[in-house]
Amino acid sequence: MTPAQQAMLADLSHRLDRAGIVTDPALIAPWERDWRGRWHGRSPALLAPASTGDVVAIVQAAARHRVSLVPQGGNSSMVAGATPPEDGSALILSLRRMNRIRALGEAMVVAEAGVVLQTLHTAALETERRFPLTLGARGSATIGGLVSTNAGGTQVLRFGTMRGLVLGVEAVLADGSVHDGLAALAKDNRGYSLDQLLIGAEGTLAVVTAAALKLVPAVAARAVAWAGVADPEAALALLRRFQRAGDGVESFEILPAETLAAALAHRPGARAPLAGAHRWHLLIEATAASAAAEPPAAFVERVLGPALADGLVEDATIAASEAQAEAFWALRDSLSDAERATGPAAQHDIAVPVDAMPRFMIEAAAACEARFPGTHASGFGHLGDGNIHFHVRAPAHVRDAADRDRWYAEEAPAISRFVHDLVTAAGGTISAEHGIGQMKRAELARLAPPGRLAALAAIKVALDPLGILNPGKLLAPVPPAQ
Numbered sequence: 001m002t003p004a005q006q007a008m009l010a011d012l013s014h015r016l017d018r019a020g021i022v023t024d025p026a027l028i029a030p031w032e033r034d035w036r037g038r039w040h041g042r043s044p045a046l047l048a049p050a051s052t053g054d055v056v057a058i059v060q061a062a063a064r065h066r067v068s069l070v071p072q073g074g075n076s077s078m079v080a081g082a083t084p085p086e087d088g089s090a091l092i093l094s095l096r097r098m099n100r101i102r103a104l105g106e107a108m109v110v111a112e113a114g115v116v117l118q119t120l121h122t123a124a125l126e127t128e129r130r131f132p133l134t135l136g137a138r139g140s141a142t143i144g145g146l147v148s149t150n151a152g153g154t155q156v157l158r159f160g161t162m163r164g165l166v167l168g169v170e171a172v173l174a175d176g177s178v179h180d181g182l183a184a185l186a187k188d189n190r191g192y193s194l195d196q197l198l199i200g201a202e203g204t205l206a207v208v209t210a211a212a213l214k215l216v217p218a219v220a221a222r223a224v225a226w227a228g229v230a231d232p233e234a235a236l237a238l239l240r241r242f243q244r245a246g247d248g249v250e251s252f253e254i255l256p257a258e259t260l261a262a263a264l265a266h267r268p269g270a271r272a273p274l275a276g277a278h279r280w281h282l283l284i285e286a287t288a289a290s291a292a293a294e295p296p297a298a299f300v301e302r303v304l305g306p307a308l309a310d311g312l313v314e315d316a317t318i319a320a321s322e323a324q325a326e327a328f329w330a331l332r333d334s335l336s337d338a339e340r341a342t343g344p345a346a347q348h349d350i351a352v353p354v355d356a357m358p359r360f361m362i363e364a365a366a367a368c369e370a371r372f373p374g375t376h377a378s379g380f381g382h383l384g385d386g387n388i389h390f391h392v393r394a395p396a397h398v399r400d401a402a403d404r405d406r407w408y409a410e411e412a413p414a415i416s417r418f419v420h421d422l423v424t425a426a427g428g429t430i431s432a433e434h435g436i437g438q439m440k441r442a443e444l445a446r447l448a449p450p451g452r453l454a455a456l457a458a459i460k461v462a463l464d465p466l467g468i469l470n471p472g473k474l475l476a477p478v479p480p481a482q
Contacts, residue, residue: 001044008065010222015057022046034080041084060176069093071203071296073142079437113144129215130158136333150200153435157384169195171206175462203470217289223296224325228278232358248286255380266338283424344394346412351426354386387432
């Protein structure tokens with residue numbers, strides 16, 4: 001621990017309670033590595049504020065002593081966005097103790113940064129409302145992290161990302177001042193939107209402490225279907241039929257047969273939704289918010305029936321019960337864990353225009369396998385919004401720890417550059433919903449337009465001139481102001 005860090009903790013010992021300063025290495029260790037287990041850092045202390053006032057005190061002390069902070073929620077980042085630096089120069093700022101739901105109304109909920117997404121879902125449903133964003137990590141991901149990464153998930157097709165669901169933000173800026181946007185005014189033209197600026201900023205501009213979030217009516221009825229199709233082109237054609245037939249589709253997920261097989265192997269006792277073999281699979285959910293609307297099952301049958309008759313869909317089934325519907329979704333939610341268990345892979349959270357995605361999925365996979373012999377490429381994810389998780393698996397001989405580490409260090413970066421070049425050429429983005437973090441920082445610098453990079457850097461310097469907030473994420477570390 002550096003003298004500056006020691007002095008900062010001494011200052012804070014008079015403000016934070018006993019649970020607010022953690023220095024036991026064994027307690028800190030789980031929070032020093034990322035979810036994938038590929039990025040490891042070191043931090044001599046973990047700070048756990050219990051209120052916005054505590055965060056203010058921490059940030060002010062950090063500014064006085066020139067100590068960096070790494071804001072952290074559920075630590076479920078896919079791009080090492082909440083992992084501290086390796087040199088121990090930063091303290092972890094954990095928001096998990098700030099887990100109160102401050103207000104819950106008809107159209108809005110105000111939740112602190114440490115509220116777990118699943119907890120928010122449960123609380124909203126008790127008032128017959130819901131927060132319409134979900135993802136596989138809902139049991140650990142926190143509201144602050146979801147805001148800071150502009151999270152997406154499986155319902156973006158209908159409700160959009162966090163950017164469209166956040167009505168206002170409370171955050172502590174790098175100088176210790178508080179931005180309070182929780183009033184969630186429908187009209188407010190006082191210049192730049194600080195709320196929107198902080199969404200997706202990955203904790204590099206401010207520490208999000210709470211958010212006002214949009215609620216929608218709870219689901220009155222839903223239908224969850226599983227379909228088999230020949231290729232992604234057929235999948236997109238089916239999506240367009242659903243969209244022309246009505247606005248009830250909430251989720252439209254695509255996965256190849258091999259990814260389904262990995263999920264089935266990963267979940268003991270799980271069963272394939274369809275009896276036959278299909279090269280591609282679709283998970284479709286339609287909902288209705290009132291009993292007066294067309295029943296979702298009838299809507300889904302109305303579209304799937306003709307699609308089956310004319311051969312666009314090879315086979316399909318609609319879940320006959322909530323238990324079966326949940327079993328379908330359990331397969332989808334397990335994909336990240338299942339893919340991780342299959343072995344090393346260069347993983348890419350990418351998006352291209354929706355109409356271009358089917359061809360991209362096939363052609364990019366073929367191009368990767370041709371360019372890097374022995375690898376195997378495929379993608380799964382949110383076809384409806386053009387966001388696919390595109391993985392290039394290492395050759396079969398890369399299995400032991402030494403080979404895996406060598407492959408990640410020597411081969412995977414070249415693969416990722418190749419994939420990102422393909423994405424950029426297709427008019428897409430190298431980060432659709434996971435953010436940039438540490439993992440994609442160099443690629444953002446390589447591929448983003450110079451004007452965009454200059455604007456991002458200028459904003460960072462303006463709002464965090466000392467460079468103390470989440471250094472090394474999104475952008476290269478900012479030299480501290482003199």
